Amino acid sequence: MSEQQDCRAWLKAAPYIDVHCHWSDNQALIALISIDLEADSERPSTSFYSAGIHPWNIGSDWAHQLDRLENHPRLLAIGECGLDSVIAVPMDLQISAFERQIVLATQWRKPLIIHCVRAFNQLIAIKQRHADHAKAWIVHGCNSHPELVKQLLAHGFYLSFGKALLNPGSRAVKSLPLIPVDKLFLETDAADTINIDAVYAAAAKIINSDVDSLKRQLASNFQRVFLDD
Numbered sequence: 001m002s003e004q005q006d007c008r009a010w011l012k013a014a015p016y017i018d019v020h021c022h023w024s025d026n027q028a029l030i031a032l033i034s035i036d037l038e039a040d041s042e043r044p045s046t047s048f049y050s051a052g053i054h055p056w057n058i059g060s061d062w063a064h065q066l067d068r069l070e071n072h073p074r075l076l077a078i079g080e081c082g083l084d085s086v087i088a089v090p091m092d093l094q095i096s097a098f099e100r101q102i103v104l105a106t107q108w109r110k111p112l113i114i115h116c117v118r119a120f121n122q123l124i125a126i127k128q129r130h131a132d133h134a135k136a137w138i139v140h141g142c143n144s145h146p147e148l149v150k151q152l153l154a155h156g157f158y159l160s161f162g163k164a165l166l167n168p169g170s171r172a173v174k175s176l177p178l179i180p181v182d183k184l185f186l187e188t189d190a191a192d193t194i195n196i197d198a199v200y201a202a203a204a205k206i207i208n209s210d211v212d213s214l215k216r217q218l219a220s221n222f223q224r225v226f227l228d229d
Helices: 001-009 062-068 093-108 120-129 145-153 171-180 196-206 211-226
Strands: 016-021 027-034 048-052 073-082 111-118 137-139 160-163 184-185
Touching: 001 027, 001 048, 001 073, 001 093, 001 145, 001 211, 016 184, 016 196, 027 073, 048 184, 062 093, 073 093, 073 120, 073 145, 093 120, 120 145, 145 160, 145 171, 171 196, 184 196, 184 211
Parallel strands: 016 027, 027 048, 048 073, 073 111, 111 137, 137 160, 160 184
Antiparallel strands: none
16 A cells, blocks of 8 residues: 555544654554654654655765655655754755755655745745745744745745644734635644644634634645645
């Protein structure tokens, strides 16, 4: 059974979808576990996941690491990958690694899970240069102010929100109502003290929806973006 067929079978029973996390012990949800190829070569045998080179962990072997991505089973996305302007890794090296992963995602028809810190102008410019990339670009851990969110939406990005929704004063809470529900995902990221159901409950309250309706919409988004449905 292919990873997409297997995921479709799980999707029928999964009450929640966590589109970006770093661990999961809950078999009742679809959790897309992020594996950084440079920092951690281990991968779960029964989980679905994304894999890539995080900008924090770009090492001398990053190109070789990417060469073996295609053979990973149960791979649904590339990433997290992207740009971070507050780390020591040179931006030109970050861009090279990121653009190589964009090319692979295009070839393999996989969406991208994107990490971006204070480099959104560069990110938007790169997306414009890769306009032929048909699959979704998903900015994870969104906690940006409304004006930036509007820019990202105008350039076709999907946005994934997480624990910031549990903070009533966060920019994420202010920005979430601007997001068309067909461009939305939810996540727990690296947090091991929050559950995805709490994120769903917070999001539903903020957008004046009910949790069941939100779950159905995000399942539809997941099928369309990750499973080509």
